[in-house]
Amino acid sequence: MSMFIPYGRQEILQEDIDAVVAVLQSDFLTQGPAVTRFEKLIAEATKARHAIAMNSATSALHAACAALGVSQGDLVWTSPISFVASSNCALYCGAEVDFVDIDPATFNMCPKALAAKLEEAKAAGRLPKVVIPVHLCGQPCDMAAIGELAKKYGFKVIEDASHAIGGRYRDEPVGACAHSDIAVFSFHPVKIVTTAEGGCATTQDDELAAALERFRTHGITRDPNLMENASDGPWYYEQIDLGYNYRMTDLQAALGCSQMQRLDGMVARRHELAERYDTLLADLPLDLPFRHSDGYSGFHLYVVQLKLNEIEKSHLEVFEQWRAAGLGVNLHYIPIYRQPHYAKMGFDKAGFPNAEDYYSRSISIPLYHGMSDAQQEVVVDTLHETLR
Numbered sequence: 001m002s003m004f005i006p007y008g009r010q011e012i013l014q015e016d017i018d019a020v021v022a023v024l025q026s027d028f029l030t031q032g033p034a035v036t037r038f039e040k041l042i043a044e045a046t047k048a049r050h051a052i053a054m055n056s057a058t059s060a061l062h063a064a065c066a067a068l069g070v071s072q073g074d075l076v077w078t079s080p081i082s083f084v085a086s087s088n089c090a091l092y093c094g095a096e097v098d099f100v101d102i103d104p105a106t107f108n109m110c111p112k113a114l115a116a117k118l119e120e121a122k123a124a125g126r127l128p129k130v131v132i133p134v135h136l137c138g139q140p141c142d143m144a145a146i147g148e149l150a151k152k153y154g155f156k157v158i159e160d161a162s163h164a165i166g167g168r169y170r171d172e173p174v175g176a177c178a179h180s181d182i183a184v185f186s187f188h189p190v191k192i193v194t195t196a197e198g199g200c201a202t203t204q205d206d207e208l209a210a211a212l213e214r215f216r217t218h219g220i221t222r223d224p225n226l227m228e229n230a231s232d233g234p235w236y237y238e239q240i241d242l243g244y245n246y247r248m249t250d251l252q253a254a255l256g257c258s259q260m261q262r263l264d265g266m267v268a269r270r271h272e273l274a275e276r277y278d279t280l281l282a283d284l285p286l287d288l289p290f291r292h293s294d295g296y297s298g299f300h301l302y303v304v305q306l307k308l309n310e311i312e313k314s315h316l317e318v319f320e321q322w323r324a325a326g327l328g329v330n331l332h333y334i335p336i337y338r339q340p341h342y343a344k345m346g347f348d349k350a351g352f353p354n355a356e357d358y359y360s361r362s363i364s365i366p367l368y369h370g371m372s373d374a375q376q377e378v379v380v381d382t383l384h385e386t387l388r
């Protein structure tokens with residue numbers, strides 16, 4: 001019997017199904033009371049004043065850039081080792097994108113590289129308006145250092161926390177925005193908590209929260225304090241900026257509410273599996289994930305790096321052997337500047353040696369909270385057989 005073990009997958013229990021069915025039989029299918037409940041759960045879990053749910057993290061990143069005023073002529077910087085949505089959000093707003101190389105140990109935006117690039121940008125009069133650090137694999141970035149630089153150089157910070165719900169930075173949950181303006185989470189099924197498609201922005205700032213809420217629904221407000229004209233009657237609302245329909249449905253939010261009840265257990269199980277990998281893979285020619293003591297990872301991904309000079313196979317050969325053995329391994333991510341849409345903007349990969357090294361030898365192996373010990377042993381055995 002062959003068994004396929006994906007790199008990540010959702011866990012849907014009967015209680016999740018019951019929660020969604022209950023909404024199907026209720027008055028609201030689109031944004032309604034379940035979205036409000038879900039936002040309250042996210043706000044409580046992250047210690048954020050505001051949580052604004054949307055139909056994806058991509059939408060929430062777009063809304064976050066817009067709320068911070070990103071527009072034509074502005075610059076936005078992010079990490080090259082991320083999903084393309086981390087930088088596309090800036091392009092949606094007409095801004096230009098640039099990348100800051102990663103730290104080879106954490107795979108996150110390197111604060112030293114950021115500081116050096118900011119010094120150069122200041123001299124050239126081309127400072128970024130927004131910087132988007134990405135908590136890759138769920139491990140929090142060095143947010144204190146990035147927050148210091150934000151104050152010094154006057155840029156805003158959006159945390160792409162798509163991998164990191166349930167994680168902590170120092171003593172705060174990721175999403176508390178202690179060193180940032182807005183944090184964004186994804187609830188895609190391969191992530192940690194799922195709403196099928198879905199995302200959320202968190203912030204401590206009342207005005208940003210109002211702007212995010214307007215952006216997800218056409219730029220419309222019903223707040224008389226924000227209106228330009230006097231009300232014509234009880235039906236009255238005003239569109240005061242340009243927004244979109246980025247709303248989450250109550251069906252999605254009900255699934256999210258049910259999943260959020262299990263958040264701590266999900267992340268704890270991911271840590272347990274990660275620690276077992278650390279032990280069971282320790283004597284293979286692999287660099288295993290480094291854990292910074294400032295953070296508690298959400299552990300969306302477990303990335304191993306091949307020590308290519310100790311292995312007689314290429315990165316591609318190892319990857320193909322693992323796939324052939326039934327492991328749904330993947331590579332997160334191709335450096336964004338290598339994507340044709342970005343390459344034509346003229347990036348030079350020589351400027352990102354750590355991202356290039358990462359891309360040359362990394363593989364995400366299966367890790368999800370519903371994974372059994374037996375499934376994990378299949379993964380471990382496959383790695384031992386192919387690397388010995």
Ligand SMILES: *Cc1c(COP(=O)(O)O)cnc(C)c1O
Binds near residue numbers: 082197
């Ligand atoms: C998944 C992901 C996104 C986009 O999330 P969606 O909810 O699918 O839009 C953005 N950034 C990162 C780092 C991601 O992994």
